Amino acid sequence: MSADVEYEPVIGLEIHVQLKTRTKMFCGCELSFGDPPNIHVCPVCLGLPGSLPVVNARAIHLGLMIGMAVGSELAPRSIFHRKNYFYPDLPKGYQISQFDLPLCLGGKLGDVRIHRVHLEEDAAKLTHVGESGRIHGSDSSIVDYNRGGTPLAEIVTEPDVRSAEQAREWLNMLRVTLRQLGVSDVNMEEGSLRCDANISIRPVGDTELHTKTELKNMNSFRYIERGIHAEVARQIEIVRSGGKVQGETLHFDPRTERITSLRSKEEAHDYRYFPEPDLVPITISAEMLDAARAEVPELPTARAERYASTLGLSDDAAKLLADRAELAAYFESVLEVDSVEPVAAANWVTELAARLDEGDPAGSKVEPRALASLIGLLSSKAINVGAARQVLDRLVAEGGDPLAIVEAEGLGAIGGGDELADAVAAAIAANPDVAEKIRDGNMKAIGPIIGHVMKATKGRADGGEVTRLVRQQLGL
Amino acid sequence: MIDREQVLHVARLARLQLTDDEVERMAGELSSILGHIETISGLDLDGVEPTSHVVEVSNALRPDVPRPSLDREVALSQAPARTADGFLVPSPQA
């Protein structure tokens, strides 16, 4: 292929999320993170002979909730399969997963179609001890089976993603959705959300799928974006120099930006799936569906859509609030106070959020009623924006009532009274050259006069009112 | 007929080390098993649902309630090799 052919990436994502249950997928051991090793283990999750798995009902419930959130078809009957391979993090020699009858089929989130969602068990944690330095191959690893058997939902997309940036943005949408669903902590650092990317390239305009590689174990959205960039560049280089992309599993090292092959060919995937004889099929009853549906809240994409279409918020403002459930809840409680204008409410909830770092405004000293009252003072021009920000700072620090703060601090706006007119007259007198420019029709020169008035009134004057008075006094 | 390479491939997946004699014998035994399967494949099974389970039971579920785990010492007591708090295994990367 020639060098002038343009290529586009074709990317599918596989996301593993640890489900927020109390116990493991197939046994009653408690889930944990950061506990001492091997204290949450039993014959089932150690794979001891004679032990039998039993499915955690809550994991099925959470799986159904995910399916509903992404609009999957929920399988009336689904079964578990054994996925056979040997690795020390898998004590039975197989992982219990799902194969041709997953819990959820199809669906869509944003502009990316979902292929399937299935349930499986997590592997244990391996810690490499390091080389002895003397005998080749004498390295050893330590296994901690606490994590082994943790319920996972694997979400597989269709190859609908066309860029590394889109992958990062979509994954963020998925994370926000799953967090608000309450099915997972979706914390990449703690490993409760993990992502692999299947990547291929093709000439722009081509509709076929070409050989893909699988980029594994990327532990932050930023690394995923950079990893995909690096792998797409690598594939384009191979194809442009006349080579062929090999289907293989790859690792991206974010430190060196290098991509290396993870598994040798002889260990190519040959999992010999067969139905797990120790587990009977799952048939989804109307009661199970009702229970799952009752727990699915309004999701960020739907909520942002509602804020934009029925409340008139900009898409950005709508998304900003909808993506954080606690901001959305606070915003809605501000709206419930009398007749607060939604766009103003959104602006001031955003202002408040910026002052709280990542904190929940409901846990702050600022009552929704106080924020609504602040917005009222501003919209009735009793205070100007600068004063409103000062009041908000005080509310964040101490709480209280905005009107009382305005009165105590003398932050009330100076309206159309003599005080403001006098201040404007003084400002014009102090800036005769500016006044001259304005008389000549150059309103843009007004800055120094407004500045003078603001200084004289300690920032309490309304900019619009000052401009009106300047024009009036200059006879314009 | 299963050939030698296929036997070695399956043996590798199962982490089994076979002698040449065993490879020979396995090739024969596996071939005869596959022969039985071929007989079944010859039947007209259009419209017959595959049987994944032989019992008519579904939804054997467990409430999400913690149960006591094993004491760590008990868990580790069966390990061929161990550290103070973990199972020691040959490194899979080695």
Ligand SMILES: [Zn+2]
């Ligand atoms: Zn267990």
